Amino acid sequence: MEEKLQFAVMIDAENVSSRYAPVIFDELEKYGFASCRRIYGNWSKENGWKEDVLLEYSVIPIQQFSYTSGKNSTDMAMVIDAMDLLYQNKVDGFCLVTSDSDFTRLAMRLREEKKYVLGMGESKTPLALTRACNKFVHLNLIGEANKDTASHAAQTRQDDAGMDNVTGIDNLENAIWTMLNESAEEELDLGFVGQRLSVKFPDFDVRNYGYSKLSVFLTEEMPLLRVHRENNHYSIGKSEEIPREKVEKEIFHIIRRNGGGVDNLAMINEELKNRFNGFDLKDYGYSRISGFLRSIQGLSVDGNVVRLKNKQ
Template identity: 30%
Template sequence: MNNETRVAVLVDCDNTNPAAVEFALRMVAKFGRVVVKRGYGNHATLANSWRDTLVSLAFTPCLQYQYAAGKNTADMALALDALEILFDQRADCFFVVTSDSDFVYLCRKLRERGATVYIVGEAKTPTALRNASDQFFEWMPPTSVQASPAVPSTPPRPKAEAPVVKRRPKFVVEAVTLLASDTPEGKVHLSTLGQYLRRTNPEFSPAAFGYSGLLEMIKSYDLIFPKKEDGGHYTVRLAKEQAPAGEQI
């Protein structure tokens, strides 16, 4: 029996850059198999660049005419289709590509029914929509290349890359303290810790603090201690519990 997660990718074309869709699909690949791919918009939106994007990435275009000025029927169609997909059990994980806060309630209803919801949006995405999801992925538009003036007399020196500043936020220690206190062993699985951090802040990512992963981030702390267990998985506990008697951390 195949237990692979089934994912529906629903794109709000009226409030999204076409270039964000490929980024969304790269994120989706981490979570499961895409079974539904749809793009929603009006007749003006689903043309030109959006038409090319939807065709090349094998999305089903869902054209919604505006029956009255100022009424966005595409949003309602996306929301209704999402609920139908959930009730028909075609997917249990949803990637909604949008920066529109109108979808906050949809995210809440999907999660209430047991679905996992991810949002892919731009920096302008409201906080309410970010927090309504299980995890938020921010898409950054590529930096525009400005036309350079006349060729300079001497070639410019390559800019040195800014060093990555590694930070150790206090909330990670607080999370370990909270989760480990509920266990008789005084430790928490690394995966459970990661899930908790993403649930409390859908934007959480070790990369934002200068680390390649959560384990590397945990190892940088003095107050918490990771340990590789016999099964190969890692657990995390407060470091003071690992110190020999009389030794201070």
Template identity: 35%
Template sequence: MVLNRKSHLHELAEPLRLSDHAVFDLRNFSQRRTSRQYGLLAETIGQHIAQMRTPSCKVFIKSFLCYNHKIMQQLNENDIQIALLIDADNAQYKNIGALINRVSTYGRIIIKRAYGNWTKSALKKWDSVFNKYAIKPIHQIDYTTKKNATDIALIIDAMDFLYTSSCNCFAIVSGDSDFTPLALKIRETGSQVIGAGLPGTSKSFVNACDIFVNLNEIDDDGESEQVKKLTEKEKYLVTLFKTAAESWQDDEGYTELGNVGNYIKRVNPDFNIKDYGVSKFSAFLEKYKNVFDTREVKTKGGGSTIQYRMLI
């Protein structure tokens, strides 16, 4: 991801530890920001080092590599604006909800579109997910039997969004190798590409993506005994906790509870934890001790934070 003058650098109050890939030291960054203070930052990936001196701040950026999952997680959530583009001919409607949950861990999805010829009987069941997940269906008739008009429509929209929207990350759901040039082009502009598909997805497309999600791995129809006892509403929230844990857990399997609240708000802006009979997320974890293992960890400032681990 390319940094620019509009980046809200003051919000990054602590250094980001990125496995020696990048070091941000912005603790002395002044709250009195001016355009001159932003200066010239590193705008290319790799070995560039930028040093900026002004009366009120000093910023160093070393070896910034953005093609890294961990960096995507640690950047401000508002910096990642995602367009989710679904090739319905090469995807399954059953796991779209789980996919949206997973993609939302990387940033905010601002565009959701599914492409297909909706008169086809094979795509009839997609109707059930459009309203449920706020996906805009794009109908594309087949002009000939030799060319896939759906693929072309998706590619045209992707290129349009690349240059006219605020999207800097594209999630392309398909297994078709025809999308490989698109993924490569998007990455050439400095934007991110998240691919998603079923087993058997073209290797060229997988390799062209920064991150690839196997749809079968996030679509788990089997339920543990603990989950079977929950209501549908409770299962939904547990699923969100589980998806967040898969993306943010540490080496011991624990996840910071603070990460989950922001993530759930991205997935469901109308979410209210009080609808579950508790006043805060930590109370929900305590309520279902057979599903979550929690611990309290002391922080450097003398406070504490709650971490959880899935038991299912």
């Protein structure tokens, strides 16, 4: 039996709501157990964390007065305690529960000492902090996915302004395509792909996007990829069908990446072939890339040059 990690859980009461308490400790169980549970805040003021919640989850409140207006004493107390625990070497990892980017350097420092850092906060958490952790859990998205249907959770994500700080599906898809293009195999094990995504994007979790299974997420959100199931084994490869809208989206991406204009149409054709396995203009009724580009609204083609119309 694999030995579980011992974590020191450190909660920033000023930045995380008490309604996430069940999610925090349910998620933590997947990575290890909490040998130390502390929550930091000014308990002379209302912060939403009631005594019954702290007792239920055996969390020790640490009082930290606000000695000076505008200064966050809670941050300093958490950092000092974390460093004390680090040098005592009594835990294998730290669970930092906060959406405050001020803890980014702490997360990096703990990882330098080979400690596993599990971050938890809302989806508004800046990318600097999420990427500084080994793994980051978006509590508001995970909480919705655990209790709602995928469609309901998807609507919740659309309404959440903080989704800008969650790894985009396009980034995930590009990473998978890179894996496939670099592999000598036509298909990759789905579990391997999931592990690679988690390493590259610490906040990656299909529940962030309203799904409970990676296979369903990829099937629904990435039609250019094909999920294959044989018995109970899943693998992923390139789909033989390439929807035109996906090709057009990639063309706009190529042009924007080149400053809004490309002076060599052949380059676009080559990039499309590299991006989409088996890409052929004839499948869309064209023999020349120039004709295909002229058929796309929003593009202007002049000789061997194509530009976005608003960039003319």
